[in-house]
Amino acid sequence: MGHIKEPKGVDFIIKSEPLTDKEQAAISEFIKNYKIKHSKKKTTIAKKTTISNTGKKEFA
Numbered sequence: 001m002g003h004i005k006e007p008k009g010v011d012f013i014i015k016s017e018p019l020t021d022k023e024q025a026a027i028s029e030f031i032k033n034y035k036i037k038h039s040k041k042k043t044t045i046a047k048k049t050t051i052s053n054t055g056k057k058e059f060a
Helices: 021-038
Strands: 049-051 057-059
Touching: none
Parallel strands: none
Antiparallel strands: 049 057
């Protein structure tokens, strides 16, 4: 599909019909599933423990 450039001094006004409740629910469900599927997974970083020369655990 191409891009239609508006001539100077002309405004294209597009009015669409309102969505039905069923269409709104379907779109909302799609967006919700898309966000769940494509969201970045949060990861937790585990603290590393090391044992020093004195034998005590130290947290890094």
